[in-house]
Amino acid sequence: xxxxxxxxxxxxxxxxxxxxxxxxxxxxxxxxxxxxxxxxxxxxxxxxxxxxxxxxxxxxxxxxxxxxxxxxxxxxxxxxxxxxxxxxxxxxxxxxxxxxxxxxxxxxxxxxxxxxxxxxxxxxxxxxxxxxxxxxxxxxxxxxxxxxxxxxxxxxxxxxxxxxxxxxxxxxxxxxxxxxxxxxxxxxxxxxxxxxxxxxxxxxxxxxxxxxxxxxxxxxxxxxxxxxxxxxxxxxxxxxxxxxxxxxxxxxxxxxxxxxxxxxxxxxxxxxxxxxxxxxxxxxxxxxxxxxxxxxxxxxxxxxxxxxxxxxxxx
Amino acid sequence: xxxxxxxxxxxxxxxxxxxxxxxxxxxxxxxxxxxxxxxxxxxxxxxxxxxxxxxxxxxxxxxxxxxxxxxxxxxxxxxxxxxxxxxxxxxxxxxxxxxxxxxxxxxxxxxxxxxxxxxxxxxxxxxxxxxxxxxxxxxxxxxxxxxxxxxxxxxxxxxxxxxxxxxxxxxxxxxxxxxxxxxxxxxxxxxxxxxxxxxxxxxxxxxxxxxxxxxxxxxxxxxxxxxxxxxxxxxxxxxxxxxxxxxxxxxxxxxxxxxxxxxxxxxxxxxxxxxxxxxxxxxxxxxxxxxxxxxxxxxxxxxxxxxxxxxxxxxxxxxxxxxxxxxxxxxxxxxxxxxxxxxxxxxxxxxxxxxxxxxxxxxxxxxxxxxxxxxxxxxxxxxxxxxxxxxxxxxxxxxxxxxxxxxxxxxxxxxxxxxxxxxxxxxxxxxxxxxxxxxxxxxxxxxxxxxxxxxxxxxxxxxxxxxxxxxxxxxxxxxxxxxxxxxxxxxxxxxxxxxxxxxxxxxxxxxxxxxxxxx
Numbered sequence: 001x002x003x004x005x006x007x008x009x010x011x012x013x014x015x016x017x018x019x020x021x022x023x024x025x026x027x028x029x030x031x032x033x034x035x036x037x038x039x040x041x042x043x044x045x046x047x048x049x050x051x052x053x054x055x056x057x058x059x060x061x062x063x064x065x066x067x068x069x070x071x072x073x074x075x076x077x078x079x080x081x082x083x084x085x086x087x088x089x090x091x092x093x094x095x096x097x098x099x100x101x102x103x104x105x106x107x108x109x110x111x112x113x114x115x116x117x118x119x120x121x122x123x124x125x126x127x128x129x130x131x132x133x134x135x136x137x138x139x140x141x142x143x144x145x146x147x148x149x150x151x152x153x154x155x156x157x158x159x160x161x162x163x164x165x166x167x168x169x170x171x172x173x174x175x176x177x178x179x180x181x182x183x184x185x186x187x188x189x190x191x192x193x194x195x196x197x198x199x200x201x202x203x204x205x206x207x208x209x210x211x212x213x214x215x216x217x218x219x220x221x222x223x224x225x226x227x228x229x230x231x232x233x234x235x236x237x238x239x240x241x242x243x244x245x246x247x248x249x250x251x252x253x254x255x256x257x258x259x260x261x262x263x264x265x266x267x268x269x270x271x272x273x274x275x276x277x278x279x280x281x282x283x284x285x286x287x288x289x290x291x292x293x294x295x296x297x298x299x300x301x302x303x304x305x306x307x308x309x310x311x312x313x314x315x
Numbered sequence: 316x317x318x319x320x321x322x323x324x325x326x327x328x329x330x331x332x333x334x335x336x337x338x339x340x341x342x343x344x345x346x347x348x349x350x351x352x353x354x355x356x357x358x359x360x361x362x363x364x365x366x367x368x369x370x371x372x373x374x375x376x377x378x379x380x381x382x383x384x385x386x387x388x389x390x391x392x393x394x395x396x397x398x399x400x401x402x403x404x405x406x407x408x409x410x411x412x413x414x415x416x417x418x419x420x421x422x423x424x425x426x427x428x429x430x431x432x433x434x435x436x437x438x439x440x441x442x443x444x445x446x447x448x449x450x451x452x453x454x455x456x457x458x459x460x461x462x463x464x465x466x467x468x469x470x471x472x473x474x475x476x477x478x479x480x481x482x483x484x485x486x487x488x489x490x491x492x493x494x495x496x497x498x499x500x501x502x503x504x505x506x507x508x509x510x511x512x513x514x515x516x517x518x519x520x521x522x523x524x525x526x527x528x529x530x531x532x533x534x535x536x537x538x539x540x541x542x543x544x545x546x547x548x549x550x551x552x553x554x555x556x557x558x559x560x561x562x563x564x565x566x567x568x569x570x571x572x573x574x575x576x577x578x579x580x581x582x583x584x585x586x587x588x589x590x591x592x593x594x595x596x597x598x599x600x601x602x603x604x605x606x607x608x609x610x611x612x613x614x615x616x617x618x619x620x621x622x623x624x625x626x627x628x629x630x631x632x633x634x635x636x637x638x639x640x641x642x643x644x645x646x647x648x649x650x651x652x653x654x655x656x657x658x659x660x661x662x663x664x665x666x667x668x669x670x671x672x673x674x675x676x677x678x679x680x681x682x683x684x685x686x687x688x689x690x691x692x693x694x695x696x697x698x699x700x701x702x703x704x705x706x707x708x709x710x711x712x713x714x715x716x717x718x719x720x721x722x723x724x725x726x727x728x729x730x731x732x733x734x735x736x737x738x739x740x741x742x743x744x745x746x747x748x749x750x751x752x753x754x755x756x757x758x759x760x761x762x763x764x765x766x767x768x769x770x771x772x773x774x775x776x777x778x779x780x781x782x783x784x785x786x787x788x789x790x791x792x793x794x795x796x797x798x799x800x801x802x803x804x805x806x807x808x809x810x811x812x813x814x815x816x817x818x819x820x821x822x823x824x825x826x827x828x829x830x831x832x833x834x
Contacts, residue, residue, distance in 0.1 A: 051688055054833040073692040081688030087681035089607065090502070092589075099593035100603060104689035124591040129501065140685065 002029045004151055004182040005050065010059035012045055012206075019045045021206035022059065027184050027199075032177050034197030035186040036287070042206040043186040044084050047155050050184075051081050064151060077106045079151035080144040084159070084186075086136045088128035094139045095124030101143040113146040119168050134160040145172050152176060152183045158192060170196060190287060202287065210286070218280045222257040225264070230272035239264055250274075255281070322437035326445035330419050334449060337415075342457040345407045349464030351781070352400045356393055358784040365391045371399075376526050376629050377651050383525025384534060387549030394469055395548055401482070405542055406518070408457060408486035412450055413510040416493035419446035421503040424580045433579055443494060443574055447567060450490035458483035474547040477556075481542040484559040488538055489514060491563030494570030501582035508614065514539075515618060519625055526629055538562065600691050601699040608670060612707040615666050619659065619711050623718025626655045627736065630723040646803075649735060652723060653800040656739035659715040660746065661776055661795070667708045667747050668768055671754040674700035675762045683834055697829045701755050701822055708747050716740030735802035742801050745814035749794050752821025759828035 005027035012020040020042045027033040037043050048054045050063050052072030061068055066075045088097050095117075102108030117124055120138045128136065137160045144152055158166050173196050176183055187193050193200060194214060201211040210217055222241075227233070228251045236252060237245050241260020246253045256264045331338070360367035368391045371378050378385065382399040420443055423429040429442060461479035470478060489510060496509040517539040524533035524540060534540040544555045577583055596602050630648050674697060677683050687696060720736030723729070754768040775795035782790055790796050797810035 048684070048834075051684075053684060053687060072687075073690050076688065076690040081684070083681075083684040083688065085681050086685065088685070089603070089682060091607070092593075093591065095591040096589065096593040096597060100597055101685065101689055103593075103598035104600065104686070104691045106690050125588045127587075127589055 003027065004029045004064055005033075005184060006060075006062045007046065007050070008060045010046065010049065010061060011057045012042075012049065012054065013057055019206055020049075020056070020059075023203060023206055024208045024211075025201050026211070027182060029182050030177075030180050031198040032173060032183040032185060032196050034193035034200040035184060035203070036188065036190070036193055036200055037186075037203035038188055041203045043203060044155055045206075046203075047081075047153055047184070047186060050153060051076075078149055079153060080105060080147045080149040081153045082137075082140045082144050082155060082157055084155035086133075086140040088131070088136055088139060090127065090129035092128055093125055094122060094128060094131065094135070097128060097139050098124065098143045098146070101140075102146060105147055105149070107148070108143065108146040109148060113142065116142040116145050116172075119172075120165060132160075134162065134165070137161060138165065141169065141172075145176070150181050152181065152185075154183065154185045156186055156188070158187070158189060166192070190282065194282070217286055222255050222281065223261055224253075224255055224277075224279045224281055224285070226251065226253045226277040227268050227273060228252075228275045229268060230274055233268055233271045236264070236267065239267060319438040319440040320444055321441060322435070323441040323444040323448070326432070326437065326441050327448045330445050330449040331452070333419075334415070334453070338449075338453050338456065341411045342453065342460050345404060345411070345457060346460035346464045348400075348404070348407075349397075349461060349468060352403075353393070353397050353468040355781050355784050356396055360396060361393065364393050364396050367391075368396055374647055374651060377654065379525035379529075380522035380626065380629060383522065384529040384531075384540060384543050385525075386529060386543075386546045392548075394474075397468065398478075398543075398547060401478075401542055402518070402521075402539065404461070404482045405485045405539055406514070408454065408482050409489040409514050409539075411457075412454065412486040412490040413493045413507055413514070415450050415453060416446050416490050417497060417503045417507045417510070419449060420494070421497040421501075421506045425501075425503050427580075429579055439575060440571060443570060447490060447494060450487065454483040454486040454490070457486065470548070474551060477545050477547045477551050477553065481545045481547075481556050481559070484556045484563070485538065485542050488541075488559050488563035488566070491566030491570070494567045495573065498570055498573035498577060499583045501580075508611075512618070515622070519622060523625060523629070599699070600686065600696050601702065603686075604674075604699045604703040607673060608703050608707060611666075611670065612710065615663075615707075615711055616714050619663065619715040620718040622662075623655075623659060623715045623720075623736075624722040626659075627652075627719040627722025627724075628726050630726050630732070648723070648727065648729070648732065649802045652719065652732065652736050653739055653803040655719055656716065656736065656743070657779065657795075657800060659719065659740055660712060660743035661779070663708055663711045663715060664747055664750055664772055664775075666711055667704055667751050668754055668772060670704040670707060671701070671751060671758065671768070672765065675758055675765050678762050678834060687834070693830050694826050697755065697759065697826055698822075701751065701825070704751055705748065708751065709741075709744060712741050712744055712747070713737070738806075739801040742806065742811070743798055745811050745818060746795050746798055748818030749814045749821065750818075752818040752825065753794075755825035756821045756828065759825035759832070761832065 003026055005025060007023060007025035010020050010023040010025075011018070023042060023046060025035070025046065035043055035046070045054065049056050049061055050068050052068045052075070055069055063075055064078055068075060088094075092100070098113060098117075099108070102113070120142055122135065122138045122142060126135075128139070131139065137157070141157060144154070158169055161169060170192070173183060173185070177198075183196075185193070185196065197214070199211070199213050200217065201208050202217075203209065222243075230250070232250050233247070233252050236242055236247075236254065239260065240263075241257040242254050242264055243257075244253075244255045252268070254264075356364075368388055372388060378399070382402055385399055387395050423432070423442065432442065433439075458479040461482055462475045465475035465478045466472065492513050493506065493510040496513075497503070497506040500506050500509065517537050520537035521534070521539040521543075524531045524537050525543075527533060534544060538559065541555045541559045545552050573583065597606060630651055677686070677700075683696075687693065716737035716739065719740065720733035723732040723736055750768065750772060753771055754765060757767055758765040771794065775793040778785065778790050778793040779795050782793075794814065797814060799805060799807055799810075
C-alpha cells in the first residue's frame with residue numbers, strides 16, 4: 001500500500017520553544033488517519049509544515065510524493081486544507097468564498113456544492129463578517145468537500161460545529177473514504193477519531209508517542225475488567241500484567257495487559273464469579289493514561305507549561 | 316442609569332495599560348516638532364522674519380490654503396511665523412484622537428473582545444466613556460507638552476497655554492466625531508475612514524474659507540480653523556476653545572445616544588445580503604485583491620479628484636498680474652501648482668501605504684492560510700496585492716492631476732496648466748513605486764517590520780516641507796527629493812529611471828523574501 005504522507009524526525013523551534021521534537025507520521029493512501037493530541041502538542045505546526053506554510057528546522061516531510069515546501073502550488077491542486085481557525089474575507093459572502101477557494105484550487109463540483117450547502121444548512125448569501133465561528137467552519141468544509149482533491153488535510157474540523165453538523169461531517173468523511181481518497185484529520189475529540197479513523201497517531205510535546213490502528217493500541221494497553229465474586233479476591237496484585245487494581249468489598253476493578261488476560265480470569269474464577277464486565281479501553285483511557293504517566297517527568301523537563309505559547313506560534 | 320457607567324474606571328485603566336507606549340510616543344513625537352519647526356525657521360528666516368513672511372504673503376492664497384487663516388502679519392516675529400505651522404499640529408492631534416477612539420471602541424468590538432468585556436459587570440456606556448477618557452488624558456498630556464514646547468521657543472505663558480490647549484481641543488473634537496462614526500459602521504477601518512473624511516472636509520473647508528479673507532464668516536463653520544481663531548500672541552482669545560470642545564461634546568453625546576440603539580458588534584444599518592455565488596471574474600488572488608480594495612480606491616479617487624478641483628480652482632486668485640508668460644500661466648501659478656502636485660503625490664502615498672498594509676492584515680487576521688492552502692503561489696499572492704496597490708496609486712495620481720489641471724484651466728483659461736498639472740503629479744509616480752517597493756520588502760521579510768515604511772514616508776514629508784535648511788546629503792536620503800518639482804523645475808530622466816528601477820527591484824526582492832519565510 002502506498003503512502004500519502006510521510007514525515008520523519010520533524011523538528012521545529014519557535015524561539016526557545018521546541019514545538020516539534022522529532023515527530024514521525026505516516027498516512028497511507030485511502031485511509032482516514034486520526035492525528036490526536038492535546039492543545040499545543042504540535043498538530044497544527046505539523047499540518048502547516050505539510051502545507052508549505054512553514055519550513056521545518058530538520059527532518060523530512062513528503063506529501064503525495066512531493067516536497068511540501070518547494071512543490072507547494074502543484075501539490076495544492078491535489079489536496080485541500082481546512083485550517084484550525086477559519087477566517088474569511090469579511091465583505092465576501094459565504095457563497096463567494098466557497099467559489100473563490102474552489103477556483104483557486106482548480107475547480108469544484110457544482111452539484112456537490114449545492115448539496116453540501118443544503119446538508120450543512122449554510123446560508124451562502126450572508127456576508128462572512130456576520131458568520132459565527134461554526135458557520136465560518138462550514139464554509140471551509142463545504143469548499144473542501146466539494147473539491148475533487150485526493151487528500152484532505154483537516155485541522156480540528158469539527159470545532160465549533162453543533163452535534164447535528166458533526167454527524168453530517170462524519171457522513172461526508174465516510175463518503176470520501178468510500179471514494180478511495182485520503183484524509184488526515186487532526187483532533188482532540190476522541191469519540192470522533194475513534195469513530196472515523198482507520199489508523200491513529202498520538203502526539204505529545206512534538207513527538208509521536210503511539211501510532212497504529214485502534215485495535216493495535218488497545219492491545220498494547222489491555223482490557224478493563226470489573227468482577228464481583230462471592231468471596232473477596234486475594235493475590236491479584238501479585239499477578240504479572242495486572243495494573244490499576246481497585247478493590248471494594250467483593251468487587252475488583254483492574255486493567256490487564258493482553259497476554260495476561262487468560263491467567264487473570266482463571267485466578268478470579270477460583271473466587272466464585274457472580275458478575276463480570278470487560279471492555280476494551282476507550283481512546284480516552286489510552287490518552288489519559290498516556291498523559292497521566294508522563295506528566296511527572298514532563299513538568300520537570302519543562303517548568304513553564306509551553307502549550308499556550310505554542311498555540312500562539314501555531315496560529 | 317447609574318449602572319450604565321459601571322466599570323468605566325476599570326476599562327480606563329485597561330485602556331491606559333494598552334496605550335502605555337502609544338500615548339507617550341504620539342504626544343512626544345507631536346510636541347517634538349515645536350522646537351524642530353522653530354529652529355528650522357530660525358535658521359532660514361532668523362535675520363528677517365518680516366521679510367520672509369512678506370515674500371510668502373505674495374502668494375497669499377497658497378498661504379491661506381495650507382496655513383490660513385493667519386493673523387498679525389504686519390509685525391511678524393519668529394513666534395508668529397511659527398504659528399503658521401498650526402495646521403500640521405492640528406492634523407496630527409486629530410489623527411491621534413481618531414485612531415485612539417476607533418481602537419478602543421469599534422476595534423474592540425471587531426476583535427470580539429468587547430463581548431467578553433460587556434458580559435462582565437460593565438455598564439453599557441462604560442467602553443465609550445473609557446475610550447473618551449483615554450482620549451482626554453492623551454490630549455491633556457499633549458496640551459501640556461505643547462505648552463512646555465511653546466514656552467521653550469519664547470512664547471509667553473498665556474500664549475503658550477492657549478496654543479497647547481487649542482490644539483488639544485481640536486483633538487478632542489475629532490474624538491467626539493469618531494465616537495459617532497464608530498456607532499454607524501461595523502468595521503473600524505470604515506469608522507476611521509468616516510472620521511478621516513470629516514477631517515479632510517474640515518481642512519479643505521478651512522483653506523477655502525481662509526482664501527476668502529481672514530475675517531470670513533465661513534471660518535466659523537470649519538472646525539480646523541477654530542484653533543487659528545484663538546489668535547495666540549496677536550489677539551489671544553479663549554472662547555473658540557469652548558466652541559471646539561463644546562461641539563466635540565455634542566458629537567460625543569450623539570455617539571452615546573446612538574450606541575444604545577444598536578447591538579454590540581453590529582452597526583447602525585443591518586448588513587445587506589450578498590450574492591450566493593461568486594461572479595465569474597472572482598477566481599484569482601488578483602481578483603480578490605481588487606475586490607477587497609475597490610471601494611477604498613473609489614473613495615480615494617473621489618476625494619483626490621475633488622481636492623484637486625478645489626485647489627486648482629483657487630489658482631486664479633494666486634496672482635492677478637498678467638505677465639508676459641501669461642500664455643503658459645505665470646511663474647507664481649506654476650509654483651503654486653507644483654507645490655500642490657507634490658502635496659497630492661504625498662497624500663496618494665498614504666493610500667499606497669495603507670493599501671500595502673492590507674496584505675499584512677490578510678496574514679495577521681488569519682486569512683492567509685486558507686488562501687495559500689489552495690493552488691495559489693506566494694509570488695502570485697504578494698504580487699497581486701502589490702500590483703493592485705501600484706495600479707490604484709497610478710489611477711489616483713492621474714485623477715489628482717486631472718482635477719487640479721482641469722480646474723486650473725477653468726479658472727485661468729491657460730490650457731498649458733492642464734498638461735503641466737497632470738505631468739507634475741503623475742511624474743511623481745516613481746517615488747511612490749519606490750515607497751510601495753519598500754513596504755512590500757519589509758512585509759516580505761516579516762509582517763512586524765512593515766510599519767517602518769511610515770518612517771521612510773514621514774522622513775520624506777518632513778524633509779520636503781520643513782527640511783530646506785538641512786544639509787544636502789540629509790535631504791537626498793529622502794525618496795521624495797529626487798524628482799524635480801514640475802512644472803517649475805526642469806524634468807530630468809535620471810531620477811525617474813533610478814527610482815522606478817529601484818521600486819521594481821524592491822518588489823522583486825520582496826517576492827523572494829516572502830517566498831522564503833514562515834507564515
